[in-house]
Amino acid sequence: MTKEEKLTEFLIETQDRSYRLAYSVLHDREEALDAVQTAVCRALERQDGLRDIGAVKTWFTRILMNACTDTLRQRGRVVPFPEEGPEPGREDPEPADDSLARQVDALPREVGTVIKLRFYEELTLKEIGEVTGQNINTVKSRLYAGLKRLRVAMEGAEVS
Numbered sequence: 001m002t003k004e005e006k007l008t009e010f011l012i013e014t015q016d017r018s019y020r021l022a023y024s025v026l027h028d029r030e031e032a033l034d035a036v037q038t039a040v041c042r043a044l045e046r047q048d049g050l051r052d053i054g055a056v057k058t059w060f061t062r063i064l065m066n067a068c069t070d071t072l073r074q075r076g077r078v079v080p081f082p083e084e085g086p087e088p089g090r091e092d093p094e095p096a097d098d099s100l101a102r103q104v105d106a107l108p109r110e111v112g113t114v115i116k117l118r119f120y121e122e123l124t125l126k127e128i129g130e131v132t133g134q135n136i137n138t139v140k141s142r143l144y145a146g147l148k149r150l151r152v153a154m155e156g157a158e159v160s
Contacts, residue, residue: 007047010056011040017121018064024116025068027105035071039064055130061121062131065113103153104146111146114139 001009011018018039022032042063050059104115110132117128125143129136 003050003053004047006053007043007050007056010060011043014057014060018060021061021116021121022064022068024120025065025113026071031071031075035064035067038070039067042067058123058127058130061117061123061127062133065131100150100154103150106153107146107149111142111149114142115146115150118143 015036018036019032022035022039023029026032026035039060043060046063050056104112107115113132114128117123117131118125123131125136125139128134128143129139132139134142
């Protein structure tokens with residue numbers, strides 16, 4: 001099987017996971033779909049840059065996270081028209097514990113990204129460092145700081 005065929009197979013097999021990750025970052029169905037489409041196009045265009053097919057998950061996740069970051073930057077430049085609230089699509093992920101998902105979303109973006117990559121996408125700390133371009137110590141400190149904040153927030157939520 002060629003590298004191109006393996007990449008195509010990976011992209012098809014992980015399309016749901018990719019959408020969930022993009023949606024967890026962007027919180028908008030259309031933007032998440034666009035980010036995944038952009039990431040797939042970029043991956044196919046730049047597949048020669050993938051030296052080790054075994055690292056395809058980390059390589060593609062980085063491309064997808066960059067596409068999400070681009071969308072967030074663009075979002076700051078666009079004035080949205082008011083709507084009557086978005087109608088969630090049936091493929092939008094519904095977190096098992098909505099209060100935990102809200103607490104993760106309330107974390108600073110860098111910390112929330114590390115939490116999502118670690119627990120939603122099950123990446124190792126080394127893979128998270130490669131995806132985010134951070135050294136492993138920064139990843140660890142953000143992960144543990146985020147977990148501590150989540151624990152404190154969730155304990156407070158249980159008390160009230």
